[in-house]
Amino acid sequence: xxxxxxxxxxxxxxxxxxxxxxxxxxxxxxxxxxxxxxxxxxxxxxxxxxxxxxxxxxxxxxxxxxxxxxxxxxxxxxxxxxxxxxxxxxxxxxxxxxxxxxxxxxxxxxxxxxxxxxxxxxxxxxxxxxxxxxxxxxxxxxxxxxxxxxxxxxxxxxxxxxxxxxxxxxxxxxxxxxxxxxxxxxxxxxxxxxxxxxxxxxxxxxxxxxxxxxxxxxxxxxxxxxxxxxxxxxxxxxxxxxxxxxxxxxxxxxxxxxxxxxxxxxxxxxxxxxxxxxxxxxxxxxxxxxxxxxxxxxxxxxxxxxxxxxxxxxxxxxxxxxxxxxxxxxxxxxxxxxxxxxxxxxxxxxxxxxxxxxxxxxxxxxxxxxxxxxxxxxxxxxxxxxxxxxxxxxxxxxxxxxxxxxxxx
Ligand code: AAL
Numbered sequence: 001x002x003x004x005x006x007x008x009x010x011x012x013x014x015x016x017x018x019x020x021x022x023x024x025x026x027x028x029x030x031x032x033x034x035x036x037x038x039x040x041x042x043x044x045x046x047x048x049x050x051x052x053x054x055x056x057x058x059x060x061x062x063x064x065x066x067x068x069x070x071x072x073x074x075x076x077x078x079x080x081x082x083x084x085x086x087x088x089x090x091x092x093x094x095x096x097x098x099x100x101x102x103x104x105x106x107x108x109x110x111x112x113x114x115x116x117x118x119x120x121x122x123x124x125x126x127x128x129x130x131x132x133x134x135x136x137x138x139x140x141x142x143x144x145x146x147x148x149x150x151x152x153x154x155x156x157x158x159x160x161x162x163x164x165x166x167x168x169x170x171x172x173x174x175x176x177x178x179x180x181x182x183x184x185x186x187x188x189x190x191x192x193x194x195x196x197x198x199x200x201x202x203x204x205x206x207x208x209x210x211x212x213x214x215x216x217x218x219x220x221x222x223x224x225x226x227x228x229x230x231x232x233x234x235x236x237x238x239x240x241x242x243x244x245x246x247x248x249x250x251x252x253x254x255x256x257x258x259x260x261x262x263x264x265x266x267x268x269x270x271x272x273x274x275x276x277x278x279x280x281x282x283x284x285x286x287x288x289x290x291x292x293x294x295x296x297x298x299x300x301x302x303x304x305x306x307x308x309x310x311x312x313x314x315x316x317x318x319x320x321x322x323x324x325x326x327x328x329x330x331x332x333x334x335x336x337x338x339x340x341x342x343x344x345x346x347x348x349x350x351x352x353x354x355x356x357x358x359x360x361x362x363x364x365x366x367x368x369x370x371x372x373x374x375x376x377x378x379x380x381x382x383x384x385x386x387x388x389x390x391x392x393x394x395x396x397x398x399x400x401x402x403x404x405x406x407x408x409x
Contacts, residue, residue, distance in 0.1 A: 242294075
């Protein structure tokens with residue numbers, strides 16, 4: 001028998017009653033009614049609509065548009081040539097890959113020597129692997145063997161906003177020009193030092209690069225430290241989600257404007273039920289060089305770490321990894337700002353440098369291959385290559401299936 005079901009989901013209050021015989025079931029959330037098919041109840045494997053568990057209530061609220069476009073697996077491989085692991089050298093946070101005249105180009109943070117941390121003389125020491133970095137570049141024709149071409153953007157002269165470190169670059173090609181955006185630190189680098197974002201531009205992927213004289217993005221200025229000790233957890237007021245650091249910048253041309261996505265770190269960083277409280281924001285400009293205005297909707301994520309965003313259909317897709325209750329998800333915003341979870345995506349490499357020249361037409365195709373970094377240990381990181389492969393079903397070893405990967409866009 002097919003039944004029409006009325007279920008009250010609001011505020012954990014559940015009332016369910018069989019109303020009449022038909023092909024659909026009606027679920028009400030507060031005053032809102034929606035119709036749920038018998039097929040959906042069957043698909044979700046719900047035993048008894050009169051006894052919906054909290055999990056079943058959440059499942060009934062999932063949008064119908066959910067699909068398995070983002071089901072896949074990743075593998076990571078060593079590179080050859082100059083980007084192979086090198087003792088005593090840090091190469092990390094690869095940018096996206098751009099392709100010109102048959103060659104791939106990547107930009108990354110490079111420094112030498114081990115990390116001392118914050119226990120000693122910060123005037124001399126290296127406090128993080130990404131401290132005392134410059135931005136370097138490498139090229140490759142096959143994406144496996146890389147030639148380090150040299151320095152792209154170096155730290156500024158003493159007294160400038162980027163005199164201590166320039167790192168974690170992203171690259172954008174727009175109208176025949178190239179733009180690198182990256183994190184900047186001014187000395188001294190202690191635990192309360194604010195981190196900013198700079199930009200450089202060039203007519204060629206090889207440079208030379210001209211740097212902005214001022215940062216294009218700064219942390220919110222509305223937090224208040226408590227006391228004068230170098231303790232970043234001691235605050236009178238935390239301020240906005242990005243009151244301490246603006247990190248991992250990535251500029252995407254979108255809707256006739258430039259969307260600068262970034263990671264924010266807050267003064268007095270907290271740990272929540274998803275680990276470190278890390279969130280993303282966006283700032284928008286009419287021009288690639290700014291001025292960038294932060295969106296009033298910030299923060300635009302509840303989780304994440306390194307920014308990995310790309311244009312998808314008419315909106316922006318974002319891979320959220322590492323921190324927060326929504327880590328390991330892909331999220332989509334059809335306006336570039338309001339992101340919703342599309343799928344769980346476990347195992348995605350961190351600090352992904354997407355290969356922006358790929359165009360398979362498939363959602364998961366964006367992960368066909370690209371670059372990532374790996375911790376050899378805390379002091380040294382090196383760049384590797386990832387490969388992502390879409391799957392449609394989960395099979396046992398040697399199990400036969402009639403399911404094929406279908407093209408879905
Ligand atoms: C990375 C990025 C930023 C941080 C550090 C170097 O994974 O989030 O770049 O500053 O770690």
